[in-house]
Amino acid sequence: MRRLFLPALLLGSAAFAQTPANSPAISVETLKTVTQTLSSDAYEGRAPTTPGEEKTVAYLIERFKAAGLQPGNQGQWTQDVPMVEITAGEVAPLTFTGGKTPVSMAYRTDMVAGTYRVVPSISVANSPVVFVGYGITAPEKGWDDYAGVDVRGKTVVILVNDPDWQTKGSTGPFEGRAMTWYGRWPYKYENAAKHGAAAAIIVHESEPAAYGWPVVQSSWTGPQIGLDEAGDHMDQSQLVGWMQLAKARELFASAGKDFAALSVAAKRKGFKAVPLGVAMSASFRNTIRRQASKNVIGVLPGTSAKEETVLYSAHWDHLGRCDAVAGDDICNGALDNATGTAGLVALAEAHAKAGPAKRSVAFLAVTAEESGLLGSRYYAEHPVYPLARTVGGVNMDGLNVTGRARDFVLTGAGKSELEDLVRPIVAAQGRRISPEPTPERGFYYRSDHFSFARLGVPMLYGDSGEDLVAGGAAAGRAAAEDYVANRYHKPADQYDPKWDWAGAVEDLDVYYALGRTLADNTGLWPNWYPTAEFRGVRDKDRAGAR
Known part of the structure; x- marks a missing residue:
């Protein structure tokens, strides 16, 4: 070239x-x-x-x-995009047991939960919880938050953004202040699924997320749309979602862990995932609707x-x-x-x-x-x-x-x-x-x-x-x-x-x-x-x- x-x-x-x-x-x-x-x-x-x-x-x-303009798709103005819409209903609170005191998180106010899997219902029972820091696997950077831990069937709790998001300037293992693809929530869910996690929950914090909780609440509740693809996304985790920062602190305290200290530790290369010694349970039903949406294409x-x-x-x-x-x-x-x-x-x-x-x-x-x-x-x-x-x-x-x-x-x-x-x-x-x-x-x-x-x-x-x-x-x-x-x-x-x-x-x-x-x-x-x-x-x- x-x-x-x-x-x-x-x-x-x-x-x-x-x-x-x-x-x-x-x-x-x-x-x-x-x-x-x-x-x-x-x-x-x-x-x-x-x-x-x-x-x-x-x-x-x-x-x-x-x-x-002329129609841009071989004489047609549109391109069909096959979609599947999943609407969660009867969403039970996330419950965490096994710690000093039980922790319950209410839907919408404390947490949001959904799934990519095209199934009529989701039930996760007594899934051991593991804190995996920023949930990143980046071999080219010598970074693996999942090293040495088996999270198959477990619930992973993940921090939003990159480990060096508070760095001034552009120097750092993940380009400093600038967010990389590793800091985005789609990557974190994708990587958790690759490691076999039953559930992946990101801790919401407004500054590194770049938006407040109302944005999460409005965007992640109600009908959720995905591409309608072969396999019905069964390779994804059963549950994906977010939890409020205050509830994360409460959860870690119940588990006898210091959330602030572990968050700092997660910023350093070589961080080892930490089992919290608690188990998560959750359930909800899904209403499923398949229907094509459309891209509109014109051409000169x-x-x-x-x-x-x-x-x-x-x-x-x-x-x-x-x-x-x-x-x-x-x-x-x-x-x-x-x-x-x-x-x-x-x-x-x-x-x-x-x-x-x-x-x-x-x-x-x-x-x-x-x-x-x-x-x-x-x-x-x-x-x-x-x-x-x-x-x-x-x-x-x-x-x-x-x-x-x-x-x-x-x-x-x-x-x-x-x-x-x-x-x-x-x-x-x-x-x-x-x-x-x-x-x-x-x-x-x-x-x-x-x-x-x-x-x-x-x-x-x-x-x-x-x-x-x-x-x-x-x-x-x-x-x-x-x-x-x-x-x-x-x-x-x-x-x-x-x-x-x-x-x-x-x-x-x-x-x-x-x-x-x-x-x-x-x-x-x-x-x-x-x-x-x-x-x-x-x-x-x-x-x-x-």
């Missing part, structure tokens, strides 16, 4: 340093209308496999048609290299009906991610107005991001456009509606050559690239670009930083923290007619310029940096494509 030689390409052509001269204006009216429509109560929070999905898919097809076919594709993505789904706040039980998902979906439509309009590029440009609105990136994962594993011929692209998950920012943040910076292409575009706007303000929250692994990245496709995930033109970094940080505390995954995430879309437009101009650069320059095949974990699979795919 020809490695992209960036200095010559970037410095030798103004096309790489600024928005293309024929760039159509991003329609603010489109951003407002699409966001307001998708986040209205009529769409019931856009949960997959509900009437809200039917309305959403129909509306997106209508907007893609009007924008000038290319001219001379139409078999090569540039990809834009955003997830259309949200949580649907959720825990009521002040009588409102619809999680409308206005910012997350009606805005990103609106950006997808606005970019489709802009590219269509500019006319076809040499390469095809695809616009993918995916389902079930909130359930674990399921729609994008399914597309990546069953691509309409082969991944080896997908040049790269941009993922959008929440646009900036607080006003223009002086900076632009590359989430998970230091991974792909797309970053080198986007830097001069940002600079041409008079903005600078800033470090990610909260790398410990692991945003790189929490949105749909990750589904493509892990299979080799470079995808940009970046947006406005916190240094606002009006109010500076203090105002930007306050707005971000206010959103997480009061609206993220809550009914209060609603459309606000007072939103300032100027920052969103600037970011969309960046996304447009990057996509057009990739689509019109057929010699460009950006790769991952040699140190990136996705470089190997990309090299293999591209070699096969040649």
Whole structure:
């Protein structure tokens, strides 16, 4: 594979340093209308496999048609994504016996519990409990929290994030302050299942988790969606869930253990898992429903290299009906991610107005991001456009509606050559690239670009930083923290007619310029940096494509 030689390409052509001269204006009216429509109560929070999905898919097809796109899946606008919905009911408290005093954890307030297994009921009885620290097995780092312990049939209690999440800077066994894939909850459940654990329970702590307990409560109760795959996920643990930090401390105290001391010990290489000498019991029944959800795909076919594709993505789904706040039980998902979906439509309009590029440009609105990136994962594993011929692209998950920012943040910076292409575009706007303000929250692994990245496709995930033109970094940080505390995954995430879309437009101009650069320059095949974990699979795919 020809490695992209960036200095010559970037410095030798103004096309790489600024928005293309024929760039159509991003329609603010489109951003407002699409966001307001998708986040209205009529769409019931856009949960997959509900009437809200039917309305959403129909509306997106209508907007893609009007924008000038063609059906993106062999003459069809959608791709079926087979789903299985599991709703836990009659959830008994988690009970822990054998310690100084019994410990009981109530559903929703103290803990949440569910399963990936497609079975009518779950019952775990007297399962010995083992504290496995951060629950990480990383041979390349010489780290194994499961070394020397057999957890088959047992319940493992796991800390959230990475061992070095409190480290300042980026030095440490797990990249310091920045969360790695090992710190994400899907990895921890996956690894526990590989070791045969009957149950895997993560201790919730707001700072390293990056969200408070209400987010866990709203996201992990009610219908839970997974891909409907052969085997019904019987290779997974019977029970997965979370417990409140205070209840974890109570449990460890009952077992005669010091939770704080063991948490500190778990940060060091060589930590040995600790049996707590207590047993856990739990049970609940499952209501199971199988039904396909849909990804929506539109395309602007290319001219001379139409078999090569540039990809834009955003997830259309949200949580649907959720825990009521002040009588409102619809999680409308206005910012997350009606805005990103609106950006997808606005970019489709802009590219269509500019006319076809040499390469095809695809616009993918995916389902079930909130359930674990399921729609994008399914597309990546069953691509309409082969991944080896997908040049790269941009993922959008929440646009900036607080006003223009002086900076632009590359989430998970230091991974792909797309970053080198986007830097001069940002600079041409008079903005600078800033470090990610909260790398410990692991945003790189929490949105749909990750589904493509892990299979080799470079995808940009970046947006406005916190240094606002009006109010500076203090105002930007306050707005971000206010959103997480009061609206993220809550009914209060609603459309606000007072939103300032100027920052969103600037970011969309960046996304447009990057996509057009990739689509019109057929010699460009950006790769991952040699140190990136996705470089190997990309090299293999591209070699096969040649």
